[in-house]
Amino acid sequence: MADPAAAARLETIRAIVGAIPDPEIPVVTLADLGILRDVLIDDGAPLVLLTPTYSGCPATEAIAAQAREALDAAGFADARVRTVLAPAWSTDWIGEDARRKLRDFGIAPPACSAACGARTPPACPRCGSGEVEQVSRWGSTPCKAHYRCLACREPFDYFKPY
Amino acid sequence: MIPRERHVEYLLRLADSPLVLSHRLSEWCGHGPVLEEDLALANIALDLLGQARLLYQHAAALAGGDASEDRYAYFRGVPEFRNFTMLELPNSGVASAGAADPDYAFTIVRNAMYSAWALELWERLSRSADAGLAAIAAKSLKEARYHLEHASDWTIRFGDGTDASHARAQRALDSLAPYANEWFAADALDDEAAASGLGVDCAALRGPWLVRMRALAEEATLRWPEDSAFLSTGKRGLHGEHLGYLLAEMQSLARAHPEATW
Numbered sequence: 322m323a324d325p326a327a328a329a330r331l332e333t334i335r336a337i338v339g340a341i342p343d344p345e346i347p348v349v350t351l352a353d354l355g356i357l358r359d360v361l362i363d364d365g366a367p368l369v370l371l372t373p374t375y376s377g378c379p380a381t382e383a384i385a386a387q388a389r390e391a392l393d394a395a396g397f398a399d400a401r402v403r404t405v406l407a408p409a410w411s412t413d414w415i416g417e418d419a420r421r422k423l424r425d426f427g428i429a430p431p432a433c434s435a436a437c438g439a440r441t442p443p444a445c446p447r448c449g450s451g452e453v454e455q456v457s458r459w460g461s462t463p464c465k466a467h468y469r470c471l472a473c474r475e476p477f478d479y480f481k482p483y
Numbered sequence: 484m485i486p487r488e489r490h491v492e493y494l495l496r497l498a499d500s501p502l503v504l505s506h507r508l509s510e511w512c513g514h515g516p517v518l519e520e521d522l523a524l525a526n527i528a529l530d531l532l533g534q535a536r537l538l539y540q541h542a543a544a545l546a547g548g549d550a551s552e553d554r555y556a557y558f559r560g561v562p563e564f565r566n567f568t569m570l571e572l573p574n575s576g577v578a579s580a581g582a583a584d585p586d587y588a589f590t591i592v593r594n595a596m597y598s599a600w601a602l603e604l605w606e607r608l609s610r611s612a613d614a615g616l617a618a619i620a621a622k623s624l625k626e627a628r629y630h631l632e633h634a635s636d637w638t639i640r641f642g643d644g645t646d647a648s649h650a651r652a653q654r655a656l657d658s659l660a661p662y663a664n665e666w667f668a669a670d671a672l673d674d675e676a677a678a679s680g681l682g683v684d685c686a687a688l689r690g691p692w693l694v695r696m697r698a699l700a701e702e703a704t705l706r707w708p709e710d711s712a713f714l715s716t717g718k719r720g721l722h723g724e725h726l727g728y729l730l731a732e733m734q735s736l737a738r739a740h741p742e743a744t745w
Contacts, residue, residue, distance in 0.1 A: 376622055377526075377533025406537065407618035409625060435625075457519030458633050459526040467519065483625060 327362065334367050335360045337395050338388045344380045345462050348426040355414025356384065358405060367400040372410045374483075375463045411435045412464075412483045423480060429468065431482040443479045445470035455479075485679040491546045492565075493676045494616065495555060496718055497608075498538035499566035502556060503726070504597060505531035506733050507574055508590070516587050523633055527594070530626040537619045544615075557737035561720075561727050568715030569593065569662035571726040577658040588641050588651035593659055595634035599695045600666055601627040603688040612680030635699055642703025653705050661713035667692075668714060 338360070339352030351357045351371070358370040369388055373381040385402050392400045412431040415423075420430035429443035444451050450472035460467040465478045485493070508528035515521030539552035572593075574585035605627055608620035641652035667689040669677070676682025700707045715723075737743075 373533075373622075375530055375533060376537055376619075376626060377529035377531070379529070405618075406622055407614070409618070409622040457522060458629070459519075459523045463526045463529060467522075481629075483629075 331360050331362070331367060333395075334369060334392065334397055334400055337391050337397075338369050338371075341384070341387050341391055344383045344387070346423070346426075346428065348422050349415075349419045351384065351388075353416060353419035353422065355410065355416075363401075367397065369400060369402045370405045371402060372405055374410050378463055380462075410483075412480065415480075427477055428465065429477055429479040431480055433482055435482050437482055441482065443468065445473060445475065446477055447475050448473040485675055485681050487545060489672065489675055490613070490681060491542045491550075493672055493682055494538050494542035494545070496565040496672070497616075498535045498542065498555070499564050500570050500597075501531040501538075501601075502535035503564070503566040503729065504570040504593075505529075505535060506729055507570065507572075508594075510574055511585065511590065514585065520587075524590070527630050527633065530623075530630070534619065534623045534626070537622070538616075541615045541619065553737060557734045558741075561722050561730060563720060564722065564726060564730070565718050565720060566726075567662070567665055568717035568723055569659060569665070570597065571717065571722060571729055572659075572662070573725055576655070577662075586651065586655065588648065589655040589659070591634050591637045591641065592652060592655035594630060595638045595699060596659060596663055596696065598627050598630035598634055599699075600663070600688060600692050602631055602695075603691050604683060607683040607688075611682070616681070638699055638705075639703040642700075642705045649704065652703065656700065656705055657708050660708040661711035662715050663692075664711065664713060665715045665718060670719065 335352075335357070339350060339357050341351045343349050343351065343354055343356070346354075354374070356371055356374065358372050360367060360369050362368070369392070371381075371385060371388065381404065385404060388402045392398075392402070413435050415430065423430045424446045427446050429446045432441045432443040442451065442453050442455070445453055445468075448470060450470055452471040453468050454471060455466060456469050456476065457467040459465070460478045464480060464483065466481050467476065468479045469476045505528045508524045508531070511524045512521065512528075515524055535556070536552055539555045542555065543550040543552055570593075573583075574590050575583035576586050576589045602624065605620040605624035609617050609624060611617040611620060638652060641648040643649070667686050669685050673682060673685050677684045697707050717723075717726075
């Protein structure tokens, strides 16, 4: 990026879209989850690239609409929002800070990298115990499973490695 | 290179199967045997619907004109749908009368068969010469893995469960297996798609699929059925009596209010 003003503009856009809370897990932002893939100049105008978590995630369209609204409100009417599929989203893109926020909110973050699969049990986000059992492979959203802690007896959501 | 209209036809064939199975699974919504399974099936249906939408959108972009995902899903009739026949069968089973109760073993065994096939398909299509299709495949592959784990766990639980659950799982396996033949029988479009690098050699999926299915059947103490010469014809647009009812329900809202937006 040769032009510092244009670079600063893209950074502002990145900050605006990146700060939008996820509609279903509002404690984390689009940047936290790795859903905001890139902001670049395409065909002379800013282009925001978003990626869906799951193919059927109902929040995908709401997220794109929120990004659009936020950009309009900030005066970036020329910026476009596009959904890209490749590379496929992975929980490996969820940063350390976001994992802490999820845990504080009562959602166990992915216990390992996406490659290890869904069978590695998480630690309880409330008491930290590893003595947990799966109640259901799917929870309140497609990206989560439902677990129960055998130590403190609390049920909790688990953000599945994916 | 494959001609554009054949390319679109191949994408629609890929899209129709997850759409139709998604609709069958969504019929369990609010009727699942336990709450957790209600959630699981709704989420699997959602994944399949999402896969179908991505494929329809990709096909529509390629076809141009007034093509759209909604036109493909809601404004084509029975002969234009190219889903596999197995996926349109009612949840109550192959030989059931229309009003029969849904059978969870049938639903689960069908999901196991389909997701094991989808796993092999998406893995290969993630290297398709069509970059758009390859991206959809890479995404769908991750989802198919979850679906197969879910269906496998329950197939095993039914198979080595009670006499009643074992009998139902075996009956589902016996009645469904012949319908899988269609998945591996290449026709001219399959050959054309495979030769151009767009699609896969569908016959080559049979070996690895059978290995998975036989291992699952064994773990579930079920007997893998004898080979059958039966060949269903859904992917050629020749469907059984069930698809018309399914489409009538699925398409009624869009057809009653065409062009409606919300």
